[in-house]
Amino acid sequence: MTLRIDILTLFPAFFDSPLRESLLGRAIREELVDVRVSDIRDHAHDRHRQVDDASFGGGPGMVMKPEPVVEAVESLGPGDRRVVLLSPSGRPFDQPLAESLAAGPWIVLVCGRYEGVDERVVPLLGAEEVSVGDVVLSGGEAAALTIVDAVVRLVPGVIGNEESLAVESFDRGLLDHPHYTRPRSYRGLEVPEVLLSGDHARIAAWRREAALEKTRRNRPDLLQPPDPREP
Ligand code: SAH
Numbered sequence: 001m002t003l004r005i006d007i008l009t010l011f012p013a014f015f016d017s018p019l020r021e022s023l024l025g026r027a028i029r030e031e032l033v034d035v036r037v038s039d040i041r042d043h044a045h046d047r048h049r050q051v052d053d054a055s056f057g058g059g060p061g062m063v064m065k066p067e068p069v070v071e072a073v074e075s076l077g078p079g080d081r082r083v084v085l086l087s088p089s090g091r092p093f094d095q096p097l098a099e100s101l102a103a104g105p106w107i108v109l110v111c112g113r114y115e116g117v118d119e120r121v122v123p124l125l126g127a128e129e130v131s132v133g134d135v136v137l138s139g140g141e142a143a144a145l146t147i148v149d150a151v152v153r154l155v156p157g158v159i160g161n162e163e164s165l166a167v168e169s170f171d172r173g174l175l176d177h178p179h180y181t182r183p184r185s186y187r188g189l190e191v192p193e194v195l196l197s198g199d200h201a202r203i204a205a206w207r208r209e210a211a212l213e214k215t216r217r218n219r220p221d222l223l224q225p226p227d228p229r230e231p
Contacts, residue, residue, distance in 0.1 A: 003104040003155055004034040006081075007144050008072045009111040010051060010064075012037045014141040024149060027158045035148065043068040043075065052114050061115035069121050073108055081106035083127040084147065086140030087116060090129030093147060095170040097130070101147070102154035109147060111140030173222055175215045177207035 007015060015037050019028060027033050044051050045067055052062035073083060084107060091097075101107050110117070110127065121127060132143040153159055169176040180191040194206045215222050 001105050002031060002034050003102065003151075004106045005036070005148055005151070006076055006106075006108045007035070007037045007111065007148070008040050008069070008108065009037065009139075009141055009144070010040050010113050011111075011139065011141055012039045015145065018145050019148075023158060024152055027152050027155065030157075032157050033152050033155050035152075038072060038076075040064075040068050040072045043071040055115060059115075063115050064112060064117040066118035066120050066124070069110060069117055070124050073110065073125050076108065079106050081108050083108045083110065083125045085110045085117065085122060085125070085127040085129050086112060086132070086143040086147075087129040088131050088134075088136050090131040093130050093132045093143075093150070095150075098147070098150040099154060102151045107147075107151070109140075109144040111144050113139045174211045175219060175222070177211040178214065 009015070019025060019035055019037075028035055041049050041051055050065070051068050052064050055061065055063045082101065084101075086109065110121070110125075122129065130143075130147070132146045137143060154165070159165055180195060184191050184196070192206065194202050197203065
């Protein structure tokens with residue numbers, strides 16, 4: 001069954017070129033994945049098509065009203081779907097979550113804007129709140145695109161041999177090893193000699209060590225033993 005992904009946004013045009021280019025564009029054209037973009041504003045109630053309003057309790061900035069968001073999701077019809085609300089307060093997006101979303105059959109990604117979305121949409125839609133990092137974006141669109149990209153490349157048939165899924169960052173709890181290609185010498189920097197040796201055992205050992213070294217330097221947290229106090 002084809003994985004279906006719906007993106008609900010106030011800015012549908014945001015997705016025009018990302019969904020046409022490269023791997024993602026090809027996967028969609030080849031119908032390996034069914035990606036649809038809908039405009040939350042089509043579900044606004046009043047004739048001004050208002051989708052945001054002031055925050056109860058005060059404070060600056062507008063909040064997305066619940067009705068257009070809830071009704072936009074409901075208008076997709078019933079089905080076995082996971083609703084993901086993009087939010088900086090969500091659980092961190094990571095490779096295991098990408099894999100579980102890629103298992104399908106249907107993902108609905110809801111993009112917030114302004115100060116965010118009325119909190120009631122979370123229980124009403126049974127939504128999972130997901131964050132793509134400890135930063136605040138201006139809207140959920142770039143975050144949704146991150147999820148679409150990470151998920152679609154896991155769909156069987158999307159990635160060929162040339163872009164192998166086999167050994168990568170986060171597999172085995174390590175970052176990927178460094179990669180080199182031609183030329184052998186560039187601006188005085190040489191490709192590590194071992195990679196030219198043809199000795200597969202030595203190459204594998206070098207790559208393991210280099211991956212470990214890079215993980216130590218950039219992501220020491222990945223090497224920490226799990227905290228036994230956490231469930
Ligand atoms: N007031 C909020 C920020 C809202 S940003 C706060 O301080 O937490 C507006 C929208 O951008 C959010 O509704 C969400 O959909 C999206 N967004 C911003 N940062 C994000 C992140 N790190 N991950 C996922 N979505 C994010």
